[in-house]
Amino acid sequence: MSDELDRELRVATRLAEWASEVIRRPRGATADPVREKASPADIVTDMDEEIETYVRSLLRGKFPAYGIEGEEYGVHRGEPDAPHWVIDPIDGTTNYAHGIGWCSFSLGLAAPDGTPLLGVVADPWRHEVYTAVRGGGAYLNGTPTRAADHTTLTGHVFLTEWAAHAHWPGMDALLAELSARHCTVRVMGSTALSLAQVAAGRASATAIGEFHPVDSLPALLVATEAGAVALPQRPVYDEPLLIAAPGVAAEATELWRRLVLREG
Template identity: 50%
Template sequence: MTFADELATTLELARWATHRMTVRPTSVTTKANAADLVTETDREIERHVCAVLADRFPDHAVVGEEYGGEPAVDGAPTWYLDPVDGTTNYASGLPWCCFSLALVDADGPALGVVADPFRGEVFSAVRGGPALCNGAPIQCREANTLAGEVVVTEWAAYRPWPGMTTLLERLAADLCTTRIMGSSALSLVSVAAGRAAAGVIGEFNTIDLMAAVFIADQAGADVRGQDGEPTLFPASGGILVAAPGVAERVWRAWTAPA
C-alpha cells in the first residue's frame, strides 16, 4: 500500500496549518498549570484537521493533543496529531515550533509529517520510502564520536526529567554540546536531517513524537527505548534517536547507573 491519498492529505493539512502558525496568537490560556499553555491556534488547527480526516477517511480514528480521542481497535488506522508542538515557543514568538501528524496501522507507523512554518521545511516519510525534507532525501549523520557533536533533548513539560542532568554532564564530559530548543518533534527530525548526532526524550508520547520518530527511523537512525531495545513505540520511559555510530554511547550516558 502506497498511502498516496493519505500522504497528499497530510501535506495539504501541513501547508494549511503552518500558514496559520505564522500569525501570532491573540489568545493564550492555560491547561494543567500556568506553564501549560494553549492558544486558539492549537485548537483551530486540531478542529480543522480532524474535520478533514473524518470526511476523507471516515473509518480512521484520530487522537489529538487538544481534544483527545481513542486509538482504533484491532489495528485499524489511527492518526496522531499535535497541531502545534512547541506551543510555549509559539505563544512567545520564538520561531521553533511545528505541526506534527502521523498515521499508524496494524503494521506500525505508515507515514509521518513534521512541518516547520518558520523555515518553510516539511519533513515526511512513508513506510518503505526515504525520509524527505521538502521532497529531497535526508539521512542521519555518519558520526562515530560525540566530541564536537550536538545532542538534542527536551524538558518534561517545564522540568528536567529523571536522569536528565546526569545525561547532560556525561555528554559534556565527552565534549558534546546539548541543545534544548522547545519542540520535541523538531528536535528529532533535526537528527533525521543530519543536523544533530542524537536526540533523547525522557518520556515517549505518541501524539508528540510518532511522526518525528518514524521520519528519523526512515532516515537511518538507530531508534531504541530506554531499555536499549529497538522500538518505535516504547512501552514505558523515553526514546533515543541517534546516528548508528554514536547510539550505544548516548544510550549508556542516558541509562548507566549514576
C-alpha cells in the same frame, strides 16, 4: 508504496503545508490568548484549537473509518482494525505563544498496534516539511535526507526536551557526561522538531524523557527512516526515548543505559 498510503501521504503533506501557513500568519497587535491546561507550563492557544479542529474535520471526511488522537481534543475511535491518526497542531506552544520561531505541526498515521506507518513534521519558520512512510525512506522538502555520519558525540549537537517544565530522571547525569565529552546540548522546545533534526543530519542524537505518540511518533518514523537508531526500537508511552545517528549509536546507547535506564 500502496495507492492508499500514497493518498494518505498526499493529504497529510497538504495539511502540513496549510498548517505552516496558518502558524506563520501575522498575529497583529493582539496575540492569541493563552490558557492553562494541566499547569502554568502546559498551555493552549486559539491557534492550537483552530488547526486541530480543521485537521480532524478533514481527516474524518476523507478517512471515516480511521481513529484520531489529538493533543487538544483527545481520542475519536475508528473501526477496530483501522489505523489511527495522531495530531499535534502546534508542538512547542510555549515558543509560539511567546513569539519564538521554533514550533511545528506534526501528523502521523499508526497501525492498530501502534506501529508508525506515516509521519509528517512541518517547520513553519524554515519552510521545511519532513515526510516518511514505513520502509520508504525519509524526505525533507521532497529530497531524501539521512542522519549524520558522525562517529563521536564530541564536538556535535545533542538535543533534548524537558518533561513539560521539569527535568526527567537521569537527565542531569546525562547532561553532565555530555558536557565532559564536549558535546553541545540544546533544549529547543519542540519534541517533534528536535527528533527531526537527527533525520536532517543536524543533530547527532535527541533524547526525550517521555514518549507520547501525538508529538513523537511522526518524527520518530522520519528519523528512523533516515537511518537513525531508536532505543527502544518500539517506544513505550511515558517512557524515555533516545534517537541517535548510526555512527554514534553505540556511544549514546552506553550513556543512556548507564545514566538513564540505570542498567548494569
